[in-house]
Amino acid sequence: MSPVSLLLNILWIALGGFWMAVGWAVAAVIMAITIIGLPWARAAFSIGVYTLFPFGQTAVPREAVTGSEDIGTGPLGVIGNIIWLVFAGWWLAIGHLVTAVLLAVTIIGIPFAWAHLKLAGIALWPIGKVIVPIDDLGLRR
Template sequence: MKAIGNIIWLVFGGIFIAIEYLISSILMMLTIIGIPFGIQTLKLAGLALWPFGKQTRVVENSNGGLSFIMNIIWFFVGGFWIFLSHFLFGILFAISIIGYPWARQHFKLAVLALTPFGREIIEK
């Protein structure tokens, strides 16, 4: 079921989301200051490519204060807009019963887009 969900996800826009994250990650990594943000965007790209069968969790020992500060910077630089786009797509997909699995994936991406520092992606 995970493979079918991922293939349908890719066909109906997941590949474009992943490419968008990849391009933004490359652009962010052009500067030394942007490298940590580019790495987090790569994390989003990987999850956006194959979201079914993966989940995110908070890392217990994740440089507490630094992760918090980086999440605040991330929120104001662009994380809010990424969160908002995934949240709105999630609501649109959740309107129908058929779109509910894809809505859940958008909500999962929205949470990661809001606070990517101090989180990791794991297999279910």
């Protein structure tokens, strides 16, 4: 992780990133408790870690990394994302949107607001995404 990414991640945690990561963790725990929600719990935990440290990483479609379609990127992934959207995705996205609006009011908060907007999109449709370091992005294609 570059020094700039490290500094941005520290500021991110202090300016609200921690609370949204807690929200992702709560969603993951609730999904794991239900047993049926275990596939969604895994996605929620990995995106929760990404929510805690978003700078220096990015979310990309899994098939762009692996080069092939799998169960999470095909039709079952779409069905899984629809179920996620109904049960957890909308409230996580609203949390990111509200935090983004509050941060966008200040000049220093604009980059953090932009990161929350990207995370809101991921909150709506997380299955089939993988988190990769930005430095590795060019090497994996």
